[in-house]
Amino acid sequence: MKEGIVTARHMGARISPKKVVPVMDLIRGKSVEKAKIVLAFDSSKAAKMILKVLKSAESNAVNNSKMDKSKLKINELWVGAGSMMKRMSPGAKGRADPILKRTSHIYINLIEEK
DSSP: OOTTEEEEEEEEESSOHHHHHHHHHHHTTOBHHHHHHHHHTOOSHHHHHHHHHHHHHHHIIIIISOOOGGGEEEEEEEEEEEEEEEEEEEOGGGOEEEEEEEEEEEEEEEEEOO
16 A cells, blocks of 8 residues: 555445446545535435445544545545346246346545645
8 A cells, every 4th residue: 555545445335336436426536525525415325335435534544544634635436346146037938037236346545635
């Protein structure tokens, strides 16, 4: 891990990565305070999950790395595909149709502005 960068992650979040990406684009590059305001007023499930990870990263920065809370900025955030739960649903003519319940790994890196 690089010096001055604090990380938090949520592994195996029960939401598709495709649904998380548009919410991440809303807060990319913003300060932590502005990002928390944007996420608080977003009603999506993805926003609630990202807000939780962001608060965790902020706590890590303040408590573990002794950074100033007001100077924190989102350096990097991304989502990766986690494992899939595979289920089957009855289909037409006696067939089985697959259901893929996708999961995500949500990562947030914070940095302290000078």
